[in-house]
Amino acid sequence: MAEKPLVYLILGATGSGRREIVADWLEEGGAAVILPEGEAADPADSRLGAAERWRWNGGAIEGRLPAGAETIFFLADGRRNPVDQIEAFGPWLETQGAELARIVTVVDCRLAEQHPPLLVWYDVCVHFSDVVLLNRREGVANKWVSDFQARIKGQFYPCLIEVVKEGRVRNPALILEPRALRMSHAFDDEVEWEAAEEEDEEAEESDEKEVELQPAVDPYFVRLTGGRREKEIPHIEKYL
Numbered sequence: 001m002a003e004k005p006l007v008y009l010i011l012g013a014t015g016s017g018r019r020e021i022v023a024d025w026l027e028e029g030g031a032a033v034i035l036p037e038g039e040a041a042d043p044a045d046s047r048l049g050a051a052e053r054w055r056w057n058g059g060a061i062e063g064r065l066p067a068g069a070e071t072i073f074f075l076a077d078g079r080r081n082p083v084d085q086i087e088a089f090g091p092w093l094e095t096q097g098a099e100l101a102r103i104v105t106v107v108d109c110r111l112a113e114q115h116p117p118l119l120v121w122y123d124v125c126v127h128f129s130d131v132v133l134l135n136r137r138e139g140v141a142n143k144w145v146s147d148f149q150a151r152i153k154g155q156f157y158p159c160l161i162e163v164v165k166e167g168r169v170r171n172p173a174l175i176l177e178p179r180a181l182r183m184s185h186a187f188d189d190e191v192e193w194e195a196a197e198e199e200d201e202e203a204e205e206s207d208e209k210e211v212e213l214q215p216a217v218d219p220y221f222v223r224l225t226g227g228r229r230e231k232e233i234p235h236i237e238k239y240l
Contacts, residue, residue: 004099005065006178007072009089011125012106013118013236014039014078017135020167021106022073023047025176032066036077044167056080061092072098079237082121083220083229086128090187100187101178102130106164109140112148115239119151124220124233126157130181135164157183186218 012018019042022033026048033048037055045051054063056077065072076085086103093100105125112118126132132152137145149161158181162169169175180188222230 006101016108032069
């Protein structure tokens with residue numbers, strides 16, 4: 001038994017088939033699920049058991065871990081900005097005394113093919129993910145699926161890429177192995193450090209200037225003056 005409950009963060013758009021996939025994993029026993037409050041019912045809900053609900057409250061996640069569960073699947077709100085939720089997820093995990101197992105993105109291939117701007121939205125999810133699952137491929141051109149995989153590999157993301165068939169993955173144990181394969185270091189135990197930007201012109205001209213180090217910030221977490229993200233992404237709700 002793990003010292004802390006292991007939590008899998010499941011990213012993806014509403015209606016992408018995340019619940020059906022997670023329901024298959026729950027059949028292994030000893031696991032539970034937390035769903036976003038307000039998201040519409042799904043045919044797979046009957047297989048999820050007595051799922052807990054979480055809610056978004058002004059930039060923070062409110063919810064609790066299911067009692068006694070060793071493994072928890074936490075579904076992000078599929079109509080909300082994933083970066084905001086991922087940024088809030090770390091502090092929430094800490095307050096719950098839990099540990100991140102993996103971040104999994106479920107790609108709705110039909111939705112992404114129909115709306116090319118969403119490729120940027122999925123780029124963000126993949127950046128944070130250990131596993132990318134290609135779902136809803138029926139009716140989608142094979143070339144599009146191949147190009148999407150090439151897009152991920154071309155950006156040198158280290159994540160695992162697998163296809164979903166009839167709501168199932170071929171090897172759940174491979175998907176759920178709690179080993180980090182993501183590009184982002186936002187959830188790493190060891191803090192990365194980077195040189196702070198030097199604002200003092202005299203210091204810049206000096207040959208003996210001191211270099212101040214500060215914790216590295218994930219590029220998608222950076223905000224501009226006024227609070228807007230430096231890297232903005234499409235609003236997923238416009239395409240659902």
